[in-house]
Amino acid sequence: MTAVIEVTDLARTYGKVAAVADVSFSIEENSICGLLGRNGAGKTTLMRLVTGQEFASAGEIRVFGEDPVENAGVLARTCFVRESQVYPDGFRGKHVLKAAAQLFPNWDADYAARLVAEFRVPLDRRMKKMSRGQRSSVGVIIGLASRADLTLLDEPYAGLDAVARELFYDHLLKDYSENPRTIVLSTHLIDEAARLLEHVLVVDNGSLLMDAAADDLRGTAVTLVGGHNAVERFASGRPVLGWESIGGISSVTLTGLSDADKADAAAAGLELAPVSLQQLIVSRTRSAQEARS
Amino acid sequence: MTALATAPIHRIATTARIHAANPWTILYTPWLILFGVFALNFAIWHAVLIGAGDRPLAPDAFTTNGGVTYIFVYMVVVAVQAMNQTFSFVVGLGATRRDYFGGTVLVFGALSVVFGVGISLLAWVERATDGWGVRGAFFAPGPLRTEPIWVLAVMYTLLLLLMFFVGSAVAATFVRWGANGIIIFFGALALLIVGVVYAITVNGGWEAVGRFFTTHSMLGLAAYTIPVTLVGGLAGFLLMSRATPKG
Numbered sequence: 001m002t003a004v005i006e007v008t009d010l011a012r013t014y015g016k017v018a019a020v021a022d023v024s025f026s027i028e029e030n031s032i033c034g035l036l037g038r039n040g041a042g043k044t045t046l047m048r049l050v051t052g053q054e055f056a057s058a059g060e061i062r063v064f065g066e067d068p069v070e071n072a073g074v075l076a077r078t079c080f081v082r083e084s085q086v087y088p089d090g091f092r093g094k095h096v097l098k099a100a101a102q103l104f105p106n107w108d109a110d111y112a113a114r115l116v117a118e119f120r121v122p123l124d125r126r127m128k129k130m131s132r133g134q135r136s137s138v139g140v141i142i143g144l145a146s147r148a149d150l151t152l153l154d155e156p157y158a159g160l161d162a163v164a165r166e167l168f169y170d171h172l173l174k175d176y177s178e179n180p181r182t183i184v185l186s187t188h189l190i191d192e193a194a195r196l197l198e199h200v201l202v203v204d205n206g207s208l209l210m211d212a213a214a215d216d217l218r219g220t221a222v223t224l225v226g227g228h229n230a231v232e233r234f235a236s237g238r239p240v241l242g243w244e245s246i247g248g249i250s251s252v253t254l255t256g257l258s259d260a261d262k263a264d265a266a267a268a269g270l271e272l273a274p275v276s277l278q279q280l281i282v283s284r285t286r287s288a289q290e291a292r293s
Numbered sequence: 294m295t296a297l298a299t300a301p302i303h304r305i306a307t308t309a310r311i312h313a314a315n316p317w318t319i320l321y322t323p324w325l326i327l328f329g330v331f332a333l334n335f336a337i338w339h340a341v342l343i344g345a346g347d348r349p350l351a352p353d354a355f356t357t358n359g360g361v362t363y364i365f366v367y368m369v370v371v372a373v374q375a376m377n378q379t380f381s382f383v384v385g386l387g388a389t390r391r392d393y394f395g396g397t398v399l400v401f402g403a404l405s406v407v408f409g410v411g412i413s414l415l416a417w418v419e420r421a422t423d424g425w426g427v428r429g430a431f432f433a434p435g436p437l438r439t440e441p442i443w444v445l446a447v448m449y450t451l452l453l454l455l456m457f458f459v460g461s462a463v464a465a466t467f468v469r470w471g472a473n474g475i476i477i478f479f480g481a482l483a484l485l486i487v488g489v490v491y492a493i494t495v496n497g498g499w500e501a502v503g504r505f506f507t508t509h510s511m512l513g514l515a516a517y518t519i520p521v522t523l524v525g526g527l528a529g530f531l532l533m534s535r536a537t538p539k540g
Contacts, residue, residue, distance in 0.1 A: 053384060054537050070534070072304060075387045084540035086381035090315045098314065102307040103386050142386075 002029045004150055004182040005050055010059035012045055019045040021206040027182060027199070034197040035186040036281055042206040043186045044082065047152045051080040063150065076105055079148035081139040083155040093123035093130070093138055104146035112145035118167060132159030140168050144175055152184045169196060190278035204285050214277065221280045222262065225251040226270040234268055241283040253283055308383055308396020312375055319375060319404060323367050330360045331431050338427045355429035356438060364408060365456045372401065372460025373467060380468055381538035390534050398526065401457035409450030417442045440511050448515040455518040461529030469536045
């Protein structure tokens with residue numbers, strides 16, 4: 001396994017605000033990694049740093065083994081698509097795709113044309129006049145058709161309808177299996193994207209909260225439901241992520257349960273329910289916040 | 294394919310093409326406005342002729358004109374606008390700031406030649422038609438009437454380059470620090486100009502300044518813009534190399 005992105009002790013501060021603080025991680029070649037976190041957690045800043053658009057205050061970034069800042073060789077293999085991309089006045093959809101075709105050496109014009117038809121993008125319309133979803137579609141098409149070795153998608157489908165989002169997931173998976181590459185995807189729709197993700201990075205308040213394989217995470221947490229006393233007896237002394245009670249019934253979300261533990265819980269008359277990636281990340285982020293305050 | 298696509302010339306040309314993707318701002322609009330300003334002047338000359346009737350006009354009545362200077366101011370605006378809009382787009386899509394600046398310089402250079410030579414050719418037509426039939430001078434007014442066409446072409450091109458490159462420094466200031474940067478930039482510029490004027494007056498240097506302008510040829514004066522142009526371009530490049538795209 002080779003790391004495409006290696007980040008060590010990275011920090012970016014704006015005045016007194018630390019947008020990214022002391023972050024270290026690496027992303028393996030040919031994988032789909034989810035970069036998750038709340039608004040303002042530092043996801044976009046992290047992606048801008050990795051693509052050399054922002055300058056690090058401290059720490060080191062290596063993309064394809066090199067510093068990405070002003071590195072034409074690295075940047076030509078990298079595609080960064082973001083929701084808030086700025087377009088020149090008067091630029092129409094077709095101008096944007098023409099520019100992308102020139103900037104990305106692996107651009108597949110036929111594929112781009114097929115995507116334009118499927119996403120129903122009005123290429124003759126000015127970018128400023130397009131709806132949010134249409135602008136997002138243009139970004140998604142650039143992200144897919146650029147076939148860049150490293151593709152970063154920052155909230156790529158803001159404003160897209162459910163049909164278009166499914167279309168995007170399907171295309172991403174299909175094109176990824178035919179043309180393997182490294183994809184970093186930031187999104188708020190965690191459960192929707194969960195099936196795509198092989199690895200998950202969660203940032204909160206500029207720091208890295210989780211860095212794990214998606215499969216490992218899915219198994220780590222379970223919700224137990226049962227009588228209040230039985231739940232309390234079982235949960236005591238274990239790491240609790242969330243707790244809810246209604247009447248005599250309680251439900252608790254626990255991490256780090258082995259198969260034997262789960263069997264014990266079932267024997268104690270507790271009902272076991274899997275925890276979705278989204279629930280897990282929400283409760284982890286919350287408990288991190290509580291720990292801070 | 295990859296080797297070709299990442300060759301420096303190709304990358305610089307990419308930025309240049311993106312500037313030219315929408316040729317209205319940088320090419321068509323300035324010509325249209327220039328022709329519009331000329332048409333207005335032409336109409337005024339005719340109105341004066343009709344008003345004068347049989348009374349004779351001085352032969353140089355229509356030779357003092359500043360209409361063509363509009364193009365120089367406009368090009369500063371074009372430089373600022375083009376760079377502010379395309380920088381975030383091009384660098385946001387993954388070009389280096391260096392390649393972006395290289396492509397931008399290429400476009401600015403080409404525009405300077407196109408407008409410099411174009412205006413000079415119009416000056417040639419102006420002379421060939423005895424001042425558009427009314428002894429007017431628009432494209433080469435005042436003291437420029439006696440300069441050879443090639444001198445006009447070099448002078449206009451150098452002046453346009455000056456405007457573009459000073460514009461690139463202003464644009465870089467705006468891209469990096471926004472409106473506040475511009476206010477401070479022009480505040481500092483105003484202070485500098487007043488300071489220089491003050492220093493010249495205190496030292497009784499105005500005579501020397503006048504001599505400088507009367508003893509140098511047009512070409513010589515135009516050549517003095519070159520160092521300023523280079524400094525402007527260097528400042529633009531240095532400021533741009535630490536700028537971050539918006540969005």
